[in-house]
Amino acid sequence: MRHIAVLSLWIVTMMVAIPRPAAAVPAFARKYGVRCTVCHEAWPVLNDFGRAFRDNGYRMNLGKDEPSMTDPAYWPIYVEGQPHFGFDLVKSHTSPTGTTLQRTGQFQAGVSVLGAIGTLGAHASYLVIPVASINGLTLGFPTAEFRINDLFDSSWLNVRAGNTEPDLPVSRVRDLDLTGVGLGAYSYHSPGSVSKFDMGGNNLGVEFMGHNRGSRSRYSVSVFNVTGSPEKNTKFSTPGVSGHVTHEFSPDQGPLSAIEVGGFASYASWPVGVPGGNAMTSERKASTKYGGEVHAWFGPDALPVHAVVTLLQGRDDKALIPGGVRDGVFNGGFLEVIANPRLPFVVFGRFDFVRNQDQALPTHARDFNNQTAYSVGVKHTFEYTTRAEYALVVNYSLSQTKQGAPDGSNLSHHSLWTGITFAF
Amino acid sequence: MFSELTKPLSIGWLLCTSLSTLPVLAQERPGNPGRGADVYRRYCITCHGERGDGAGEFAPYTVPKPRDFRQGTFKWRSTPSGSLPLVSDLEHTIRNGVYWTAMPSFFPLSERARRDVIAYIQTFSPRWKSDEAAMPLQIAPEPAHTPESVAKGRTVYEKQNCAQCHGDGGAGDGPAAKTETDDWGNPILPFDLTKGHMKGGTTGADLYRVFMTGLNGTPMPSFSESIAPDEAWDLVHYIQSLAVTRPGAGSVQKEKP
Amino acid sequence: MKRISVTTLVATAMALFAYISISNGTRASAAASQGPTGSARVVVKVVLTGSAPARAKIQTSADPYCAKVHQAEPLLSQTVEVGADGALIDALVFVKDGATGTYAVPQTPVTLDQKGCVYIPHVMGMRAGQPLVILNSDATLHNIHPMPVINAGFNIGMPVQGMKQTRFFQKVEPVFHVKCDVHPWMSAYIATFAHPFFGVSNGQGTVELGGLPAGTFQIQAWHEKYGAQVQTVSVAAGETKPLTFTYKGGA
Numbered sequence: 001m002r003h004i005a006v007l008s009l010w011i012v013t014m015m016v017a018i019p020r021p022a023a024a025v026p027a028f029a030r031k032y033g034v035r036c037t038v039c040h041e042a043w044p045v046l047n048d049f050g051r052a053f054r055d056n057g058y059r060m061n062l063g064k065d066e067p068s069m070t071d072p073a074y075w076p077i078y079v080e081g082q083p084h085f086g087f088d089l090v091k092s093h094t095s096p097t098g099t100t101l102q103r104t105g106q107f108q109a110g111v112s113v114l115g116a117i118g119t120l121g122a123h124a125s126y127l128v129i130p131v132a133s134i135n136g137l138t139l140g141f142p143t144a145e146f147r148i149n150d151l152f153d154s155s156w157l158n159v160r161a162g163n164t165e166p167d168l169p170v171s172r173v174r175d176l177d178l179t180g181v182g183l184g185a186y187s188y189h190s191p192g193s194v195s196k197f198d199m200g201g202n203n204l205g206v207e208f209m210g211h212n213r214g215s216r217s218r219y220s221v222s223v224f225n226v227t228g229s230p231e232k233n234t235k236f237s238t239p240g241v242s243g244h245v246t247h248e249f250s251p252d253q254g255p256l257s258a259i260e261v262g263g264f265a266s267y268a269s270w271p272v273g274v275p276g277g278n279a280m281t282s283e284r285k286a287s288t289k290y291g292g293e294v295h296a297w298f299g300p301d302a303l304p305v306h307a308v309v310t311l312l313q314g315r316d317d318k319a320l321i322p323g324g325v326r327d328g329v330f331n332g333g334f335l336e337v338i339a340n341p342r343l344p345f346v347v348f349g350r351f352d353f354v355r356n357q358d359q360a361l362p363t364h365a366r367d368f369n370n371q372t373a374y375s376v377g378v379k380h381t382f383e384y385t386t387r388a389e390y391a392l393v394v395n396y397s398l399s400q401t402k403q404g405a406p407d408g409s410n411l412s413h414h415s416l417w418t419g420i421t422f423a424f
Numbered sequence: 425m426f427s428e429l430t431k432p433l434s435i436g437w438l439l440c441t442s443l444s445t446l447p448v449l450a451q452e453r454p455g456n457p458g459r460g461a462d463v464y465r466r467y468c469i470t471c472h473g474e475r476g477d478g479a480g481e482f483a484p485y486t487v488p489k490p491r492d493f494r495q496g497t498f499k500w501r502s503t504p505s506g507s508l509p510l511v512s513d514l515e516h517t518i519r520n521g522v523y524w525t526a527m528p529s530f531f532p533l534s535e536r537a538r539r540d541v542i543a544y545i546q547t548f549s550p551r552w553k554s555d556e557a558a559m560p561l562q563i564a565p566e567p568a569h570t571p572e573s574v575a576k577g578r579t580v581y582e583k584q585n586c587a588q589c590h591g592d593g594g595a596g597d598g599p600a601a602k603t604e605t606d607d608w609g610n611p612i613l614p615f616d617l618t619k620g621h622m623k624g625g626t627t628g629a630d631l632y633r634v635f636m637t638g639l640n641g642t643p644m645p646s647f648s649e650s651i652a653p654d655e656a657w658d659l660v661h662y663i664q665s666l667a668v669t670r671p672g673a674g675s676v677q678k679e680k681p
Numbered sequence: 682m683k684r685i686s687v688t689t690l691v692a693t694a695m696a697l698f699a700y701i702s703i704s705n706g707t708r709a710s711a712a713a714s715q716g717p718t719g720s721a722r723v724v725v726k727v728v729l730t731g732s733a734p735a736r737a738k739i740q741t742s743a744d745p746y747c748a749k750v751h752q753a754e755p756l757l758s759q760t761v762e763v764g765a766d767g768a769l770i771d772a773l774v775f776v777k778d779g780a781t782g783t784y785a786v787p788q789t790p791v792t793l794d795q796k797g798c799v800y801i802p803h804v805m806g807m808r809a810g811q812p813l814v815i816l817n818s819d820a821t822l823h824n825i826h827p828m829p830v831i832n833a834g835f836n837i838g839m840p841v842q843g844m845k846q847t848r849f850f851q852k853v854e855p856v857f858h859v860k861c862d863v864h865p866w867m868s869a870y871i872a873t874f875a876h877p878f879f880g881v882s883n884g885q886g887t888v889e890l891g892g893l894p895a896g897t898f899q900i901q902a903w904h905e906k907y908g909a910q911v912q913t914v915s916v917a918a919g920e921t922k923p924l925t926f927t928y929k930g931g932a
Contacts, residue, residue, distance in 0.1 A: 033482030033526050037466045049467070052532040063524045063621060214532040250534035252453075257534060301537035302462035343465055386470055386482050495830075506835030555833065584840040585822030588744065588863050599743035603865040607828055638836045643862030645824035645838035649846060 027078040027117055028053075029386045032060060036384050036423075041306060042338055042346035043381065043389070043423075044174040048248070048258070052215040057125035057149035057158060058118060065119045076118035082110030082178065084393070084419020091412050092405030098412070101405070109133070110178075110419065115143075123149045127162075143202055156210035163204045163227075167220035167244040169262055169293035169310045170336060172200040176348045177375045179415040181397035182334060184371055186289075188354045190316040190328020191369040192361050195287045196228045197240065197268035203227045205240075219245045226268045238284060240268035248295075257304055258297040264312075265290035272319045285317035291333065306338040316360065324360030331355050332371075344381035344391075350374070352399075365403070373399035377417075390422035455511075455536075455543030463533070463541040471526060476548035486526040489610055496549035497607060499639040500624045505646035507558035508551055514542045516625065523623045561636055563629050564653045569661050577662025580655045584647055589614040594666040600643075607641040614643070620667040628660045635659065717784070717877045717892025721916035724923050725880075725888045727772040727902055731930035733763040739866045746821035747798035747864060759803045759868070761906050761930075768886025769928060771804045772904040773856065773872060775879035776890065777911060779898035784876050786810040790847065793859070793869060795823045795839070800859065800869035804905065806879035807871065809853045815839070815846040822863055827871065829857040836862075856903055870905060894918075902926040 029036060036043045039050030046054065059065040067076075090102035115129040125147040132143075145162030165173050172183050186200030205224025211217065221243040229238035246262035269284040291312025297304040311333035318324035332354035339347045352373040356366060377395035395417040404411030464472075471490035473480040478492035491498065500517045501509035518538050521529035530538060546552040567573065581587070581594075589604070591597040594617035606612045615623065624630050636656055638646030651659065736757035741747040747756075762770040790812035794801040798819060807813060815825050817839040825846065826836040831854040837846055850873045861867035872879070878898075880888035890900070895918040903909045907928040916922050 032528065033470055033486055034467075034528075035470050038470075048532040048534075049530065060521070060528045062521045062528060064526065216532075250536065252534075252536050257536070300459045300462050301534050301540070302459070302466040343462075497834075504835070505837055506833045551833075584838065585863075588822050600863045600865070603743075604862050607834075635838075638838070640834075640836070643824065643826070643836070645826065645836040645862075647838040647840070649837055650840050650844060 027076050027115075028058065031076070031118070032064070033386050035386060036381075036389050037343060041304070042176060042340050042348070042379065043384075043391070045176060045306075045338060046171075046174060048215065052211070055158075055209070055211045055215045055218060056155070057123075057147050058127075059125070059149065066121060067119065077114070077116050078423065080111070080113040080115075080421070080423045082112070082419060082421045084108060084110050084178070084417055086179075086419075087414075087416040089414040091414075092407055093410040093412065094405070094407055101411075110421075125149060154210070155213065158209050160207040160209065161205075163202045164207060164222075165202055166199060166222060166242055166266075167207070167209065168200060168264060169244075169295070170308055170334075176338065176346065176379065177350060177377060177397065178393055178395050178417045178421075179375060179397040181373045181399045181413070181415060182350050182352045182375050184352050184373060184399075185310075185312055185314070185332030185334065185354055188314060188330060188332055188371070189287060190314070190321060190330055190356065190358075190360055191364055192321040192324060193287065193316040193328060194272065194322070195226075195268065195270035195316060195320050197226045197266075197270060197287055198228070199242065199266045199268075199289055201227060203240065216248045217246070219243070226270060230271055238269050238271065240266065242266035242268075255298055256296060257299065257301045258295075260295040261292070262295075263290075263292040270320060272317075283319070285319040287314065287316045287320060289314040303340050303342065305340070308334075308336045310334055310336075313357075318360050321360040325362055326358055326360055328356070328360035329358040331357055344384060346379045347377070348379070349376040367402050369404060370402040371399065371404075373397060379421075388422070388424040390420055392420055394418045453539065455539035455541070457540070457543040457547055459537075460540035460542065460544030463537050464544050467530065467533075468541065476545065482526070488525060488606075488612065489608070490526070492608065493545050493548035495607075495641075496551035496555070497641040499641060500633075501637050501640065502560040502633050503558035503637060504561070504648065505638040506640060508555050510558075510560055511539075511542055514545065515539070518542070520625060523621050524619070525623065561633060561648070563632055564657070566628050566660075567654070567657050569664075573658045573661045574665045575662075576655070577658035577660070577665075580651065580659040581662055584650060584659075589643065590617055594618050594663065604643045606643070612642055617663050617666045618668045628657070628664065631660050631663060632656055719892050719894035720919045721893040721895050722921040723890045723893065723898070723900065723914055723916060724921060725774045725882075725890065725900065725902070726923065726925045727769040727774065727882045727886045727888070727904070727928070728925060729761075729763055729767045729769040729907070729928045729930045731932055733761050733767075733930050736761070741798060741864075741866070744798065744821055744864060746819060750797045750819075756797070756799065756866070758866075759799065764884045764886055767930075768882070768884065769904060769907075770882055770884060770886065771802075772882040772886070772888075772902050772907075772926070773804050773806055773870070773879065774882060774888040774890070774900065774902045774926070775806060775872070775874060776876060776893070777899045777901040779896055780876040780878050780893075782876070782894065784808075787877075788812065790814040792816055793825075793871075794818055795825070795861070795867070798823075798864050798867060800861075800867055802869070802881065804856075804870045804881050805872075806881065807850070807873055808877065809873040809875055810849060810851050811873075813848050813850065813871075815848060817842060817844045823861050823867070824863055825859065826862055827857060827859040829854050829871075832857075832873070872903075895920075900924060904928060 039046060039053055041047035086108050087105040088102060091098040091100050113129055113132045117127045119125045127143060127145045129143045143163055145160055145164045147158060147160040149158050151157040165171060183200055187198040189195050203224035203226060205222055207220055207222040209220040223241050226238040226240045244262060244264040246260055248258055248260035250258045266289045267286050269286050272283050272285050289312050291310060293308060293310040295308045297306050299305050314330050316328040318327050321328055334350055334352040336350040354371040356370055359366060359368060375397035377393060379391050379393045381389055381391040383390060397415045399413045401411040469480055470482045471480045472478055476493035478490040480490060483490050496508050498509045501513045503509055515538055518530045521527050587598050589598040589600050596614040596616035598614060601614050604612050622631055624634055636648045638644050739756040739758060741751050741756055764770055786808050791807045792814045794816045796818040817823050820842040822840040824836055824838045828834050831852045832850040853875045854873050856870050856872040859869040859871060878890045878893060882888050893916060895916060897913060897915040899911055899913050901909055901911045910926050912924060914922055914924055
């Protein structure tokens with residue numbers, strides 16, 4: 001029982017602490033003379049233009065991409081920071097008023113990123129984030145990738161290798177929410193599972209992706225080693241595979257400016273031996289996830305209200321859950337709305353949920369460790385130029401975990417994030 | 425069995441293709457300048473400026489300078505020299521971008537967004553209200569690209585004295601090259617025809633249009649009064665033959681007609 | 682399919698018609714020409730006091746044809762040309778205000794010649810809507826590139842000797858520049874008027890504004906280098922009045 005509570009706390013902590021670098025790249029704004037609004041529906045969420053640019057390997061494909069074509073004064077380096085005041089309140093609900101487990105309020109540095117990104121030649125792109133830190137804690141090489149674009153002169157085949165983010169309905173590194181809550185269905189595992197595979201996180205591997213002109217139809221297939229597995233990454237001994245396909249179309253009339261539908265799936269192995277034991281010799285079992293999403297953009301093309309519904313089902317092999325008598329199955333997903341009533345101003349909100357369907361451990365109630373999260377925020381970008389930008393963000397979230405507290409009662413976590421984000 | 429499986433697929437395909445042909449039919453629809461203003465402020469303003477004067481914040485750092493929309497002077501047109509372009513000409517430029525310049529391709533945007541922003545761009549010059557609609561150039565179908573056509577094109581190049589600006593080898597180094605300015609007085613160089621990728625589009629017809637209608641606002645005149653249509657295609661073939669293939673000169677994002 | 686072919690036919694026919702009407706320079710409705718019918722006259726003299734700048738020699742070597750034409754006698758700048766007794770040549774003189782009548786647009790074309798790699802004339806006035814014949818008398822490429830603000834500009838390549846183009850400026854417009862991008866020294870100035878009372882000073886620096894109705898007029902002189910001056914003059918029917926514009930040159 002205790003290790004489950006510890007695990008729940010770990011999940012909550014992880015959700016707060018997950019790094020979110022590579023959100024926006026002012027280096028490109030300087031290189032191409034555009035503002036963030038060109039590529040981002042609302043920074044850091046990409047719009048169609050930004051996604052096509054990224055899918056093209058950070059190229060405009062108009063003869064100005066190569067380093068030799070750019071101004072000598074241009075350096076493909078960027079800096080991001082998120083100084084803020086964070087307030088967190090964690091409560092268990094043994095009694096109606098609840099018991100406070102944690103109450104902290106402090107000024108924090110947030111995520112700071114120094115990265116380099118760009119193109120090497122006509123067909124090669126790279127992204128390296130050698131220095132990133134979360135609240136002063138430095139991480140080494142959170143993201144590094146190299147991409148070969150347009151193999152066989154076709155945009156339908158690009159290969160990216162490195163520690164890269166996966167292709168998903170909503171990217172975690174391009175999330176407007178800064179409290180760290182939400183998109184929990186990506187990383188969730190059935191209660192008791194030893195697998196720490198995070199579908200939404202970076203994994204070391206190779207991605208094959210392709211798209212049509214404008215990236216209205218696209219696919220991505222990744223083969224990777226599951227990050228965080230007890231075995232060394234280099235041994236590639238906990239393989240995983242994931243894929244995502246999307247198609248977008250724009251009705252020419254009416255209140256909808258665009259609709260996108262997509263489907264995704266992942267399969268990730270994990271050793272089932274005792275953690276810390278000889279993992280190399282242990283058997284591997286898989287956790288799987290599959291689902292689909294619908295994006296809808298309402299209103300004007302340039303100032304849309306963007307709604308996303310993503311639903312998925314996850315399954316952890318019973319062997320991943322010590323004492324499990326059957327596979328753990330859960331359903332999850334989220335509904336996200338981003339409204340952009342005028343250009344530098346954004347309002348966003350998200351409802352997240354995970355509902356267990358089959359508990360692997362018969363001692364667990366069906367709704368044990370079910371999760372619900374709400375997040376709302378406003379963001380106003382005071383200045384956005386081709387050089388830099390900074391924005392004020394106020395963001396609140398509440399996440400609830402059924403029987404997640406150490407004493408077995410329900411757990412709730414209020415989080416307030418207020419501060420600025422800047423990028424140069 | 426197989427056909428039963430493919431049936432829903434083909435229906436889905438039909439649905440997709442019919443949805444994607446919708447914008448083609450929609451070409452005639454007028455854009456909404458109000459919505460276009462939002463599109464403009466999001467994508468265009470850093471170069472073309474809030475007032476459409478081509479003096480946005482990035483303008484000082486880029487050559488050629490962004491288009492000043494207030495005179496109704498546009499380079500890439502199918503209409504005679506001095507005329508306003510057609511809406512479809514502006515759509516062509518916005519959709520494909522202008523190669524070798526800071527003007528990107530806005531192909532990822534929806535057809536409607538481009539139509540709306542064109543309607544907004546048309547509010548910057550009173551000429552869009554006062555000028556009569558210009559008749560577009562009629563382009564005859566392209567004849568075969570033969571060595572004879574290329575050779576004939578060379579004589580056209582010589583007879584029309586293209587070399588005066590573009591140089592004997594087409595490298596943009598003719599005797600008049602150094603002194604030329606655009607209509608705003610900014611120095612401008614004749615295009616280097618050996619570069620392998622034209623600015624105004626990848627097709628032969630795009631090149632045909634350039635010298636048969638001229639590039640408004642630049643020293644490049646219209647030769648429609650002195651080049652016959654068959655000579656024009658020969659000249660296209662000759663200019664295409666000047667291109668030196670360099671790594672990276674091509675692009676996989678081939679323009680669709 | 683049928684509709685398309687009809688549309689194409691109509692479009693082609695219209696294009697053909699437009700082409701013919703432009704290239705022939707014929708106007709659809711030629712109203713009876715009605716010139717200046719008054720009997721008042723203003724004789725204007727434009728004078729430059731002080732010294733005129735020396736006319737700079739123009740380097741024409743960029744174009745072998747132009748260089749050959751000016752082999753014996755170098756081409757000189759046309760910016761300031763002065764005749765005997767300080768007569769300032771190529772000043773445009775016109776009634777700026779006071780010519781209220783309506784005057785039919787003459788159908789006889791005015792000619793702008795590209796000859797010896799210069800424009801002839803260097804400065805010209807014409808009626809709005811009057812045909813302008815542009816002639817290339819040289820065996821080299823000229824591009825005729827007028828840059829009006831009110832009228833529609835154009836830029837036509839004229840690579841063949843003897844090639845003629847007829848064009849129109851439909852609206853009244855103050856002086857605008859005409860350039861040839863191939864030969865950067867080539868420069869002409871055109872102004873278009875709603876009335877016939879304008880002229881360019883000749884070798885004696887004079888312009889005769891004849892056929893004026895009796896009345897008070899604002900008369901403007903414009904020179905490429907020395908700019909504009911305005912004077913007011915009243916003339917009675919049958920009267921001839923002299924008027925002198927004096928520009929100050931170098932010390």
